[in-house]
Structures are given as structure tokens and as C-alpha cells.
Amino acid sequence: xxxxxxxxxxxxxxxxxxxxxxxxxxxxxxxxxxxxxxxxxxxxxxxxxxxxxxxxxxxxxxxxxxxxxxxxxxxxxxxxxxxxxxxxxxxxxxxxxxxxxxx
Amino acid sequence: xxxxxxxxxxxxxxxxxxxxxxxxxxxxxxxxxxxxxxxxxxxxxxxxxxxxxxxxxxxxxxxxxxxxxxxxxxxxxxxxxxxxxxxxxxxxxxxxxxxxxxxxxxxxxxxxxxxxxxxxxxxxxxxxxxxxxxxxxxxxxxxxxxxxxxxxxxxxxxxxxxxxxxxxxxxxxxxxxxxxxxxxxxxxxxxxxxxxxxxxxxxxxxxxxxxxxxxxxxxxxxxxxxxxxxxxxxxxxxxxxxxxxxx
Numbered sequence: 175x176x177x178x179x180x181x182x183x184x185x186x187x188x189x190x191x192x193x194x195x196x197x198x199x200x201x202x203x204x205x206x207x208x209x210x211x212x213x214x215x216x217x218x219x220x221x222x223x224x225x226x227x228x229x230x231x232x233x234x235x236x237x238x239x240x241x242x243x244x245x246x247x248x249x250x251x252x253x254x255x256x257x258x259x260x261x262x263x264x265x266x267x268x269x270x271x272x273x274x275x276x277x
Numbered sequence: 278x279x280x281x282x283x284x285x286x287x288x289x290x291x292x293x294x295x296x297x298x299x300x301x302x303x304x305x306x307x308x309x310x311x312x313x314x315x316x317x318x319x320x321x322x323x324x325x326x327x328x329x330x331x332x333x334x335x336x337x338x339x340x341x342x343x344x345x346x347x348x349x350x351x352x353x354x355x356x357x358x359x360x361x362x363x364x365x366x367x368x369x370x371x372x373x374x375x376x377x378x379x380x381x382x383x384x385x386x387x388x389x390x391x392x393x394x395x396x397x398x399x400x401x402x403x404x405x406x407x408x409x410x411x412x413x414x415x416x417x418x419x420x421x422x423x424x425x426x427x428x429x430x431x432x433x434x435x436x437x438x439x440x441x442x443x444x445x446x447x448x449x450x451x452x453x454x455x456x457x458x459x460x461x462x463x464x465x466x467x468x469x470x471x472x473x474x475x476x477x478x479x480x481x482x483x484x485x486x487x488x489x490x491x492x493x494x495x496x497x498x499x500x501x502x503x504x505x506x507x508x509x510x511x512x513x514x515x516x517x518x519x520x521x522x523x524x
Contacts, residue, residue: 176321176342183338183355184328190359192385194366195373203370210500213468214368215397216456217495218361220469221476221488222390223452226445228477242446249450253457262454263296263447270446 239277245270286406290395290413297391298421300447301332303439305425308335310433315343319430326426330386330419334358357485364492365393372402380408387415394455464511468499 193199203211227246228234238244249266256262305326312322317339325335334355341351365388366373373381384392384402392415396402402411428436460466472495479487503511 176317177324179338179342179348179351180321180324180329182348182352183334184324184330186352186355187329187331187334187359187362188386190356190362191366191388192382194363194370195381195385195388197374197381199374201367201370203367206500208371209503210496211364211368213465213496213499214364214492215393216459216465217468217472217499218364218390218488218492219394219452219456220472220495221491223449223456224473224476225480225487226449229480232481232483234477234481241443242449245446246449246453249453250457253454257458259293259296259451259454262457263450266450266453267447270443270450274443 241270241273241277244273283406283409286409287413290410290415291417293395294391294414294417296447296451297394298418300444300451301391301418301422302425303442303444304332304336305422306429306433306436307438307440308332308339309426309429309431310436311336311429312339313430313433315339317342322430323427326423330389330422331355331359332390354485360486361390361489361492362388364489369393369396369402376402376408380412384408384411384415387412387419389415389418391415391418394452397455397459462503462511463506464499464503467502468495471495471498 194201223246227242228236230240230242235243245266248269249262252258252265253262308325309322312325313319317325325339329335329338331338337358338351338355341354366385369388373384376384392411395414396411398407401407456469460469472491475494476487476491479491484490
């Protein structure tokens, strides 16, 4: 029974990823839709990372003693200045670890 | 020479995905060990990362199965959590729908948040080399997820809970590093800010569709501002969306 459930779950996750890239799907994206979708990557990725920074244990944490918030601010600054993934990762992770150890 | 280049590109894909491969370790282990704790057989626990291949959907479905929730509830919840992927498919439709079967099916299967995050480059998925890049970055994420799950399945009971270590910060910061450089126009900036604010509000409200709704509102905000703002504030660089990808 669990096995069948798992296979059905697989069908759902695969379909959610594959359906709209299937060529036979009768969808034609017009210019407006394409423009709207051009914002999908920054919008979706932001909707993933922002809650990680601001919400801990189901509560909004705007405190300056929130290591996520301080280190993320550093990450935004470094990413904006250098555009380097690795530099952004290294510097903000150092800030993050330092703050978690100190606070 | 050619082979050399392919190898280099495959390695670049692997390296670009590496921070995310490592950052999801605690959740992979959690998924695997939870499945075993909830009386899944080893085969069933292995099939979860192998064929379902999802993060939060996998975790929630495991709990629901263990609590004997009705099948319809389990499937519907999984559908809701996975529904953001429809957006990725739509956004990448023009590039991916024209690919030969085997590329389309394999990249479709690997199209997680993480692979989508690396797919922002204007030319992503265009040409053989960029497909190799996608396959190696997406494939390495799949194998890592599988490996972390396997560790959880066989050693979960001996390991401490690693999810409180703060590795989720590594996920957040990787996405920051991908998104911030992509903010090349004012409308993109507006889309990012609006999506960020609503994602926090919806998350605090505990909505299952928080991510999808916040993203859609952010996308509309960007779209509308691109039309309403004076031309000189909106230069025409919108195709240059997020991502390191291949330069």
C-alpha cells in the first residue's frame, strides 16, 4: 500500500516539473506572458530565501541579534558589489558562524 | 580537446551546485531517518528520494503516510507543495520543450528549486554544452540528495539532528548570491522586494501555497511596474535574469 502511494507521489512531483515543458501541451505563451514569466526566477528564489532569514521557529525575528539577518545583509552587500557566488558564500558564512558563536 | 571542454563544463556544473548539495545534507538525513522511524521498509524509504525526489513534499508525505492519512489528502498536499514547479516549467517551456526526448525528460525530472536557481542565464539550456552543465549540476544535486537520504536511512538513529546547525543559511545565501546580481532593472528590483515581503507574510500566516502566491504577486508587481514606469527607468535588460550559469 505504501509502495503504491510512493509511486503516485512520484507521478505528482514528476508531472509538476514536466507537464509544461512537454511539447504537446497546447500552450502558447504570448509576449505578455513571457514578460511576466521573465520575473519568475528572481521572484521565486526571493520567496524561498527571505523567510529563511526573517522567520525562526515560526516567529518574525527582526532583531539585530538575529545572525541570519546580519549575515544576510552582509551577503546582499557582497553579492551586489562582487557578483561572486563563492565570495558571497564565504564572507557571509564567516559572519554567520562568528555571530552564532558570539551571541 | 572537445572532450576536455565537456569535462570542464561538467565540473563547473558540479561546483556551482556544490554549496546547495552540501546545504541540504541535514534535511536529506532527516528525510531518510524519519521514513525509517515511521516504519517505512528500507525499499520504501529508498524509493522516496529515488523517484519522488522532493524536499518538503517528501517530508510532509512521510508524516502523512505514517499517520494513516487518507490517500486523497496525501496526494493533494503533495500536489500543493509541488505546484511551484509548474511555474518553472512555464518559465523554461520555450527552451526545454524543443529538446529531444531524453534531454527533456531527464532535465524535467531534475528540475528542482536548485536547478531552476542555476537556470536564470539568458542562454541556459541552449546548445549541447549548456545541457551538459544542466545535467551535471542537476544530476549532482539528485545524487547528493539520494546519498544524504541513504545516510539517514541507515545511520539516522546514531546521528544528532543537524537541522538546527543553521545550514539553511547556506541555502538562503546561495540564493542571495544568485538573485542580487540579477537585479539589473527597477522592475526586477520591485518584483524581488514585493515577493520578499509577501513571502514572509504568507509564511507567518502558515499558508501551504505561500511560496507560489508570494512569487506570483512579485511577478505581477514587476510586470506592472515595467509598463507603468517611465521608459528611462526601465531599460531593456529583462531577459538577463538571475544566475551564474555559464558565462
